[in-house]
Amino acid sequence: MNSTAAAAIPVTWTRPRTQATWIERLLDWKPFLIIICLLPAVGLLVVFLTYPLGLGIWMAFTDTTIGRRGVWIGLENFEYLAEDPIFWTAVFYSCFYTGVATIGKFGLGLWLALLLNNHLPFKSILRAIILLPWIVPTALSAIAFWWLYDPQFSIFSYFLVQVLGVRDTNIDFLGSPWAARWSLIAANIWRGIPFVAISLLAGLQTISPSLYEAALLDGSTGWQRFRYITFPMLLPILAIVMTFSIIFTFTDFQLVYAITRGGPINSTHLMATLAFQRGIPGGQLGEGAAIAVAMIPFLVFATLFSYFALARRKWQQGESND
Amino acid sequence: MTDTAATAPAQESAAGVPERMAWDTASRRMVTIYLPLACFVIILLFPFYWMTLTAFKPNAELYNMREFNPFWISSPTLDHIYHLLFRTSYPSWLWNTMLIAIAATFLSLVSSTLAAYAIQRLRFTGSQYVGLAIYLAYLVPPSILFIPLATMVVQLGLFDSPFALILVYPTFLIPFCTWLLIGYFKSIPYELEECALIDGATRVQILRRITLPLAVPGLISAGIFSFTLSWNEFIYALAFIQSSERKTVPVAILTELVTGDVYQWGALMAGSLLGSLPVAIFYSFFVDYYVSSLTGAVKE
Numbered sequence: 001m002n003s004t005a006a007a008a009i010p011v012t013w014t015r016p017r018t019q020a021t022w023i024e025r026l027l028d029w030k031p032f033l034i035i036i037c038l039l040p041a042v043g044l045l046v047v048f049l050t051y052p053l054g055l056g057i058w059m060a061f062t063d064t065t066i067g068r069r070g071v072w073i074g075l076e077n078f079e080y081l082a083e084d085p086i087f088w089t090a091v092f093y094s095c096f097y098t099g100v101a102t103i104g105k106f107g108l109g110l111w112l113a114l115l116l117n118n119h120l121p122f123k124s125i126l127r128a129i130i131l132l133p134w135i136v137p138t139a140l141s142a143i144a145f146w147w148l149y150d151p152q153f154s155i156f157s158y159f160l161v162q163v164l165g166v167r168d169t170n171i172d173f174l175g176s177p178w179a180a181r182w183s184l185i186a187a188n189i190w191r192g193i194p195f196v197a198i199s200l201l202a203g204l205q206t207i208s209p210s211l212y213e214a215a216l217l218d219g220s221t222g223w224q225r226f227r228y229i230t231f232p233m234l235l236p237i238l239a240i241v242m243t244f245s246i247i248f249t250f251t252d253f254q255l256v257y258a259i260t261r262g263g264p265i266n267s268t269h270l271m272a273t274l275a276f277q278r279g280i281p282g283g284q285l286g287e288g289a290a291i292a293v294a295m296i297p298f299l300v301f302a303t304l305f306s307y308f309a310l311a312r313r314k315w316q317q318g319e320s321n322d
Numbered sequence: 323m324t325d326t327a328a329t330a331p332a333q334e335s336a337a338g339v340p341e342r343m344a345w346d347t348a349s350r351r352m353v354t355i356y357l358p359l360a361c362f363v364i365i366l367l368f369p370f371y372w373m374t375l376t377a378f379k380p381n382a383e384l385y386n387m388r389e390f391n392p393f394w395i396s397s398p399t400l401d402h403i404y405h406l407l408f409r410t411s412y413p414s415w416l417w418n419t420m421l422i423a424i425a426a427t428f429l430s431l432v433s434s435t436l437a438a439y440a441i442q443r444l445r446f447t448g449s450q451y452v453g454l455a456i457y458l459a460y461l462v463p464p465s466i467l468f469i470p471l472a473t474m475v476v477q478l479g480l481f482d483s484p485f486a487l488i489l490v491y492p493t494f495l496i497p498f499c500t501w502l503l504i505g506y507f508k509s510i511p512y513e514l515e516e517c518a519l520i521d522g523a524t525r526v527q528i529l530r531r532i533t534l535p536l537a538v539p540g541l542i543s544a545g546i547f548s549f550t551l552s553w554n555e556f557i558y559a560l561a562f563i564q565s566s567e568r569k570t571v572p573v574a575i576l577t578e579l580v581t582g583d584v585y586q587w588g589a590l591m592a593g594s595l596l597g598s599l600p601v602a603i604f605y606s607f608f609v610d611y612y613v614s615s616l617t618g619a620v621k622e
Contacts, residue, residue, distance in 0.1 A: 027524060027525060027526050028524045028525055028526075030444060030446075030525075033440070033525055034440050034444050034446050036436070037436040037437060037439055037440035037444065038436070038437055038440050038441075038452065040429075040432065040433030041434055041436065041437035041456065041496050041500060042437070042452070042456075044429075044433060044492050044493065045456065045459050045493060045496060045497075048474075048489060048490050048492070048493045049462060049467065049493040050459075051474075052467045052470040052474060053462060053466070053467065053470070055470035055473070056466060056469060056470035059470055059473070064473070108362075112359075112362050115355055115358055115359045115362070116359075118351075118355050120355070120359075124609070124610070127609070128606065128609040129363060129366070130362070130363070130366060131605075132366065132370065132602065133366055133369075135550055135602060135605045136370070136554075136598040136601065136602060137553060137556070137571070137572045137597060137598060137601065138554060138556065138572075139554075139556045139572035139573070139575070139576060140571075140572055140575065140593075140594035140597050140598050141594070141598075143575060143576065143591070144369040144372060144373045144591065144594060145369060147372070147373075147376065147587055147590070147591060148369060148372060153384070153385060153387065153587075155372065155392060155393075158387050158392055162388075190366070190369070193362075193366065243461075247461060247463060248463060251463035251464075251465035251466065252465075253464075253465050253557045254556040254557065254572075257556075257560075257576075258576055271465075272465035272466075275466075275469065276468070276557070279469045279472075280468075280469070280560075280561050285473060289469045289470065292465065292466040292468075293466070295465065296466065299461070299462075299463070299466075302461075303458070303461050
């Protein structure tokens, strides 16, 4: 009995190994595997991101129009733009829009994050609700703002005129340049608050409570705790979120395109909407590309800002960089 | 590395109501926390309330604010939605958007999973720099790319075709997804893979049987993020698609429904509401994944 069992064991014990086919062996060869894995991502990015970026810079120095390949004309596009008051208005408004909207978003977003960092009932539902403006397509919420800013039927005007009686006439939100500019900034801040608040909330939650306890024992005031603990600890994540926010506010397109399309009298054009207007419906692709390329210095500045902030302090969220 | 130390006490205090100081009374909390919070919530939600209200309001009420209270609907109507669904090509816009968003999400998920795995697990010389380059690609906004891309799309014969969008959307989806998944793969212990290697598994088997199943939450976050971003994309869809029935919802509402000088506000708001609902519903199921992907704080 023992001998039969001993004889049977080796037979059942080793399962015959199937010989690896050449495909399996190739997939196990590391250099090949690395290339195969990186190919789709890198390929897509090179073809549809790096190449167009170069092409765009080249086009900025040509007189390409729709249906005609351009020839090299040097700096002519930029010379033309330098004398174009509409372009300078767009540059001014892009900077103004980015500056004011960023201050507004970060001021209010930080406040909201600090509020949410308290012990609250229904915290997760609250967080979900607050993120809604960020989730919904911007073009669609922009249409809602367009309707809220309607010269005749704006609910804000109704509220001020009929309910509160503060004003006699309706506010013409989008009719005059400065009113339209501020209205767009308000809509941008509304849309940006959730992202800032939720990102900063994540940063706030990584700050160790023992720091606050130690500060409380030392008799610190609320402002001192914010100034010397919360703010410095939040700085790395703040720098990153701010870089992203600045880049995407500066190159914003949908909000302005949906609400004013650059009007009234070209006062609310951002550089992106002006580039679109000149390039696609206007057909002057070269000039549009030149306007788009003119945005690059600003973006490089913002990116360097992020890079040095990153290099100075490691981002708390990520792991060590090695 | 300080994360574990930092989150542990935070979780403890979150479990029970924290002790309050003497000055931290209920009324003080009401004024300093609940009141501003309520204002924030009202301001953030008001445009949606207004959108919904307008979508179901008959025109007679919409344009007569003196006789009807504008903050409520006395006789709700489905006219605007009916008009949208049966007299415009709204269903086909929705279908296009859905199709493009799903295809672009799938494409970018597959390529960024592979890329993230190669960068994080198949360590090779320069893998860090590839990772950094992909991250930098995220900082290139669509606004400076759409003009050269439009000429490329025309040359490739993809103008006015959904494939143009499906191929172009991954340029802003892949960087984010790869970045997210690299962080996620990092959190999976490497020892698991070493064990599998010792047991004679091939790399492909390791990816399929060990790494991917463990990275499912990360894949879900990346998927939701990609889906919402592709659904919301505007400038490429505006520049590359011309024929009315092939447009995506955000573009079509702005370019097809806004006609003439008299805006059909009811239909516009109904269109915006219906266009926002799919993302909002999709998002509400996975809100925690979304938040964790937004903040990059993937740790579990």
